[in-house]
Structures are given as structure tokens and as C-alpha cells.
Amino acid sequence: MSAIxxxxxxxxxxxxxxxxxxxxxxxxxxxxxxRELHRRGALVHGFGRRQSYPEALDGIRFTKAEFSDRxxxxxxxxxxxxxxxxxxxxxxxSSNRDPVADLEAGVSGTLHMLAICRAAGVRKVIFVSSGGxxxxxxxxxxxxxxxxxNPICAYGVSRLAIEKYLHLYLRLHGLDYAxxxxxxxxxxxxxxxxxxxxxPAIMHSVLHKRPAEIWGDGFVVRDFIYVADVAEAxxxxxxxxxxxxxxxxxxxxxxxxxxxxxxxxGVLGGEAARILYKPARDSDxxxxxxxxxxxxxxxxxxxxxxxxxxxxxxxxxxxxxxDRTFPIRQLV
Amino acid sequence: MSAIxxxxxxxxxxxxxxxxxxxxxxxxxxxxxxRELHRRGALVHGFGRRQSYPEALDGIRFTKAEFSDRxxxxxxxxxxxxxxxxxxxxxxxSSNRDPVADLEAGVSGTLHMLAICRAAGVRKVIFVSSGGxxxxxxxxxxxxxxxxxNPICAYGVSRLAIEKYLHLYLRLHGLDYAxxxxxxxxxxxxxxxxxxxxxPAIMHSVLHKRPAEIWGDGFVVRDFIYVADVAEAxxxxxxxxxxxxxxxxxxxxxxxxxxxxxxxxGVLGGEAARILYKPARDSDxxxxxxxxxxxxxxxxxxxxxxxxxxxxxxxxxxxxxxDRTFPIRQLV
Numbered sequence: 001m002s003a004i005x006x007x008x009x010x011x012x013x014x015x016x017x018x019x020x021x022x023x024x025x026x027x028x029x030x031x032x033x034x035r036e037l038h039r040r041g042a043l044v045h046g047f048g049r050r051q052s053y054p055e056a057l058d059g060i061r062f063t064k065a066e067f068s069d070r071x072x073x074x075x076x077x078x079x080x081x082x083x084x085x086x087x088x089x090x091x092x093x094s095s096n097r098d099p100v101a102d103l104e105a106g107v108s109g110t111l112h113m114l115a116i117c118r119a120a121g122v123r124k125v126i127f128v129s130s131g132g133x134x135x136x137x138x139x140x141x142x143x144x145x146x147x148x149x150n151p152i153c154a155y156g157v158s159r160l161a162i163e164k165y166l167h168l169y170l171r172l173h174g175l176d177y178a179x180x181x182x183x184x185x186x187x188x189x190x191x192x193x194x195x196x197x198x199x200p201a202i203m204h205s206v207l208h209k210r211p212a213e214i215w216g217d218g219f220v221v222r223d224f225i226y227v228a229d230v231a232e233a234x235x236x237x238x239x240x241x242x243x244x245x246x247x248x249x250x251x252x253x254x255x256x257x258x259x260x261x262x263x264x265x266g267v268l269g270g271e272a273a274r275i276l277y278k279p280a281r282d283s284d285x286x287x288x289x290x291x292x293x294x295x296x297x298x299x300x301x302x303x304x305x306x307x308x309x310x311x312x313x314x315x316x317x318x319x320x321x322x323d324r325t326f327p328i329r330q331l332v
Numbered sequence: 333m334s335a336i337x338x339x340x341x342x343x344x345x346x347x348x349x350x351x352x353x354x355x356x357x358x359x360x361x362x363x364x365x366x367r368e369l370h371r372r373g374a375l376v377h378g379f380g381r382r383q384s385y386p387e388a389l390d391g392i393r394f395t396k397a398e399f400s401d402r403x404x405x406x407x408x409x410x411x412x413x414x415x416x417x418x419x420x421x422x423x424x425x426s427s428n429r430d431p432v433a434d435l436e437a438g439v440s441g442t443l444h445m446l447a448i449c450r451a452a453g454v455r456k457v458i459f460v461s462s463g464g465x466x467x468x469x470x471x472x473x474x475x476x477x478x479x480x481x482n483p484i485c486a487y488g489v490s491r492l493a494i495e496k497y498l499h500l501y502l503r504l505h506g507l508d509y510a511x512x513x514x515x516x517x518x519x520x521x522x523x524x525x526x527x528x529x530x531x532p533a534i535m536h537s538v539l540h541k542r543p544a545e546i547w548g549d550g551f552v553v554r555d556f557i558y559v560a561d562v563a564e565a566x567x568x569x570x571x572x573x574x575x576x577x578x579x580x581x582x583x584x585x586x587x588x589x590x591x592x593x594x595x596x597x598g599v600l601g602g603e604a605a606r607i608l609y610k611p612a613r614d615s616d617x618x619x620x621x622x623x624x625x626x627x628x629x630x631x632x633x634x635x636x637x638x639x640x641x642x643x644x645x646x647x648x649x650x651x652x653x654x655d656r657t658f659p660i661r662q663l664v
Binding site: 100104161164165172 | 428431432435436439440443444468478480481482483484485486489492493496497499500503504614
């Protein structure tokens with residue numbers, strides 16, 4: 001546990017033996033959260049539509065079902081102490097093509113889930129929101145939790161609406177919650193072929209000697225955070241008992257996509273990457289860097305994984321998972 | 333027009349001959365907005381589920397249809413320069429009983445409407461949001477537009493989500509918009525028997541010599557604004573061309589419900605009212621007073637109707653509409 005002095009009374013690291021339901025456990029962040037909770041001795045139950053990388057959930061119970069299957073969801077929630085909501089309703093880009101579908105899958109589904117959690121007496125719902133989209137174009141960086149929220153993608157609007165409903169359910173029904181606004185997580189089990197994140201996608205292209213595709217001029221700046229650090233924050237916030245409810249989770253460091261490409265090439269030990277520039281996407285803000293002072297103060301959490309180490313861990317996983325013949329050294 | 337010097341270049345009072353579609357024209361605020369636009373020479377077309385007070389729309393075209401009837405809505409939007417969105421998805425109190433219904437009727441319906449407006453080339457969508465609910469419990473009063481927004485009723489969350497989607501549609505598709513966060517409007521055509529607002533309800537009770545029912549201890553403070561002033565702001569913002577998009581619309585004055593009862597009794601010229609205290613409602617914030625500096629600066633708008641005159645106008649309408657035998661003097 002990374003709690004610094006003064007946070008210990010607010011973060012009671014006692015997940016051992018607690019029933020933790022992880023919605024979206026079969027996905028990228030959900031897999032890491034499930035393992036982190038499992039490592040801390042929690043009784044973890046994963047729930048989701050599919051398992052992208054079944055090895056991520058080794059030894060963890062998993063129910064394969066749609067979020068909209070309320071009977072199955074209610075059975076899964078029954079007996080859970082904590083419910084972790086990591087279900088995404090698509091991507092920022094896809095949400096702009098069909099905002100109604102994003103709203104109905106993401107927000108209506110969450111409202112039904114909250115009613116189930118309330119009836120079941122769940123202690124706390126932990127929602128991993130999107131620090132990369134809820135703020136929209138920031139007035140200044142790093143962005144703190146009180147900044148204006150004007151998303152430029154429907155996905156950001158629906159994440160924000162879920163945050164507001166969580167606040168409402170605490171106020172109306174006493175259902176406790178925490179929101180983690182995660183920046184841009186990266187790491188193992190982030191599918192390089194499903195546009196989940198720029199880092200594995202670029203790595204995959206470079207390893208296959210294909211041009212790295214980037215949207216726009218490559219100068220957009222993001223706050224990349226290694227996914228295991230996010231998972232640690234999620235575990236810590238579950239047993240946090242302070243006053244705050246909404247936390248940024250990021251590295252606090254901004255990196256341009258072009259810098260990322262360059263660092264990836266350095267880690268992979270290859271030549272300079274070829275870059276295929278594609279049109280800028282309307283869902284991309286020019287810059288996003290999160291201020292993480294609040295979570296540091298309240299939870300004692302800081303992003304611990306060094307940037308290059310995080311890239312190496314990701315590259316090593318990609319190599320093992322997708323092609324054992326890649327000519328890179330065994331990194332981990 | 334109430335524009336003060338300096339606002340004239342931003343508010344071009346040229347609604348004459350413009351096609352204005354008013355969604356929710358059959359309701360309380362919608363009726364006043366329709367008349368204000370009509371008075372300014374616009375070609376007004378009302379749209380709504382019903383006309384609560386048909387006399388409010390004398391001489392104004394009205395299409396009776398459900399908001400969910402998209403084919404009829406699309407025909408109504410076709411050719412409109414401006415679309416005024418005054419449809420409510422229930423009340424703050426009812427929304428907390430069924431947040432999913434509130435979300436789907438209010439927000440999904442609005443997203444479909446925005447797609448129609450975009451396809452039809454509408455110049456601007458003007459949305460009357462809820463200054464009384466989107467902020468939730470304020471950190472301080474008067475509340476400015478940049479304050480935190482944490483509603484304590486689902487109605488407030490869905491109004492806020494609509495605001496965010498409007499911002500998104502401007503950004504993505506160039507569909508212009510304005511949001512007016514109206515405080516607590518009151519006036520003629522506010523149904524005293526449908527829990528639309530506390531003022532006509534209390535007046536109606538006092539006039540009928542029944543106890544005035546109030547929720548809670550009567551110390552909750554609201555920013556009451558005469559509805560014709562809101563309608564004027566709505567008309568002004570349609571042709572505003574400045575940078576701002578979200579405006580508070582209120583009197584800037586806070587009054588407790590007990591003060592309101594006392595002033596109503598004064599206006600009606602009767603004895604002290606009996607009060608029936610009912611349990612406080614969980615959707616009620618303790619205080620709500622809006623800072624209206626922004627709309628004053630940008631539109632030159634201020635609430636012009638004196639508080640007691642507004643009460644007299646409302647009482648006079650109630651008397652004429654519901655009972656000509658009430659023993660009060662003819663006020664207007």
C-alpha cells in the first residue's frame with residue numbers, strides 16, 4: 001500500500017474477504033482491477049460481455065452476461081460489498097456517431113444497476129470515469145477536479161451524467177460512491193487492434209514494421225498512466241472514508257503523441273518509426289493533463305510506475321501475446 | 333427591448349418574420365415565450381402534447397403531438413429558423429421516483445430532436461434549463477454560471493446532460509445554441525393544481541380559504557422571477573451573437589417560502605394564512621439565488637417586473653380563470 005502518512009485513517013486497507021463485483025472485468029482496466037483486488041485478498045467476481053484476454057482473470061470467478069441482462073446482474077450484485085463499474089459504452093469516437101446508443105447503453109444501464117445496488121445494500125459503488133473526456137478543452141492544465149466540464153464527445157457527456165447520478169443516489173438513498181477520473185491508461189491487455197489506446201496500437205505497428213497511424217499532427221498532449229497504478233487507486237478508494245468523492249487519476253505529466261512514438265521506438269530498440277498521419281478526430285481535445293493533488297492528499301496515491309518501465313512492460317506483453325519472434329530483448 | 337448601451341451590437345432584435353418553433357408551447361413558460369415571440373413579429377409555431385390554457389396561444393399555430401413522434405416533429409422543425417426547447421420531462425419530485433423515465437423522455441428525446449435540427453439547418457436552439465436544480469446545494473449564493481453542478485434531483489441531472497449535448501452539437505456540427513438557466517418562474521398560466529410552482533398553489537389555497545401546503549419548514553429560499561421576464565430573456569438570447577452560451581435568468585433576490593406566503597396574503601388583502609406543513613422533499617435544495625451579472629452584461633437583460641406587481645398579476649389571472657367571485661379587488 002502506498003498510503004503516505006496522514007492518509008491511513010482515511011484509507012483502511014481491508015479488502016481481504018470482501019465481496020467485490022467488477023463490472024467490465026473482461027476488459028482492459030477491469031482485468032487489472034480484478035487482479036489488484038484479488039491480490040489484496042478480496043473475493044472477486046467478474047462480470048462482463050466477454051473476456052478479451054482470459055489469462056488476465058486466472059483464478060477469478062467470471063459471469064459472462066450483457067449489462068442489460070438485469071436478472072443476471074441482480075444475482076451477481078447480491079451479496080457484494082463493493083461494486084466496481086468499469087463498463088464502457090463504446091469509445092469517444094464511436095459515441096459521437098451515435099450519442100443515443102451511448103446514452104442508453106451507458107447511462108440508462110447504470111441507473112438500473114444503481115437501483116439493484118441500492119436494493120442489495122451494496123456499501124459503495126466505485127466508478128472509473130474518464131479524466132480524458134469529461135473536461136473537454138481545458139482552460140488551463142493541469143486540470144483539477146473543480147474545472148469546468150464541457151466534453152467534446154458524447155462518451156464524456158454520458159460519463160459525466162453517471163457521475164451526477166451517483167451523487168444523486170448518495171444524497172437520496174445513502175448509496176456511497178467514488179469516482180476516479182482516469183487519464184489515458186495504458187499497459188498489458190489493452191488490445192492493440194481495437195483502438196482502445198494509442199500506445200499498444202503504435203507499438204504493434206512498429207513491431208510489425210508498419211507505419212504508426214496517428215490522428216492529427218501528433219502534437220496533441222495526453223496524460224498517460226500505467227494501468228496497474230490506476231488499479232491501485234481503484235482498490236484504495238474502495239475503503240476510503242473521507243469527504244471527497246471525485247478524484248483525478250493520472251501521471252500529471254503531459255506527453256505529445258509524437259514524443260510517445262519516439263519513446264516507443266527507443267524502448268523497442270528499433271529505427272525511427274514511419275508515421276501515417278490521419279485526419280484529426282473531432283473527439284480529441286488538444287491537451288489533457290490531470291492535477292492529482294487531491295488523490296495524493298486524500299489517498300496517499302501517486303502514479304508509481306516510471307514511464308519507460310511502463311512502456312517496456314507493455315511491449316513485453318505485446319511481444320509475448322502476439323508474436324514471440326519480435327526481435328526485442330526480453331524486458332520482463 | 334431592454335438592452336442597455338453596449339449590448340446592441342450583440343443582441344440584434346430582428347425576430348420579425350423569423351420562423352420560431354416552440355416545443356412545449358402549450359405549457360406554462362412555453363405559452364409566455366410563444367406570445368413574446370409573436371409580439372415581436374416572429375412567425376410562431378407551437379408544438380406540444382396539450383394546451384393547458386388554450387387562451388395563452390390565441391392566434392398562434394399549434395401542433396398537438398408527442399415529442400416522441402419524430403415524423404411530426406421533423407415536419408414542424410422543417411423551415412424553422414429558431415427552435416425553443418421548453419419541454420419538461422416531469423417535475424424534480426417525480427424525476428426522483430423514476431430517473432430512467434426522466435432520462436429517456438428528456439435526454440434521448442432531445443438528442444433525436446437535435447439530429448432533426450441539424451439536418452434541417454436550424455440557426456439556433458434555445459433551451460430553457462433549470463437554474464433551480466442544475467446547481468444542487470450551492471457552496472455560496474448568488475450562484476454564478478461557473479459554479480459546481482451537483483443536482484439533487486434526477487430532473488437537474490437530465491437538464492444538465494441536455495446542456496452538455498448542446499455544447500457537443502455546436503462543437504461537432506456547428507448547431508448554435510443558448511441555454512437559459514431559469515430560476516423559479518411564476519405567473520399566469522402556471523397551473524395551481526399541478527404542483528408546477530409554489531406561488532399559484534399557495535394563492536389558490538388562500539383564495540379558497542384552505543391551508544397553504546408547504547414542504548419542509550418554510551425557510552427554503554428561492555429566486556422567484558416573473559415569467560414574462562423569462563420570456564423576454566428567451567427572445568433576446570435567440571438573436572444574441574456573443575461568445576457566451578449559458579446564462580442564469582433570475583431576479584437575484586432570495587425569498588423564503590414563508591415570506592412568500594406572507595406577501596401573497598398581503599396582495600390578496602386577506603387574513604393571515606393557515607399553513608399546513610408537509611415533510612421536506614428530498615429534491616429541495618435549502619437555498620437557490622442566481623447571479624445574473626452575465627446576462628445583464630451580455631444581453632442587457634434584467635428582471636423588470638416588481639415582485640409585488642408580479643404577485644398581483646398572478647392573483648388577478650387566478651381570480652379571472654378560476655373564480656370570479658373571489659373577494660379581491662380587480663388588480664389588473
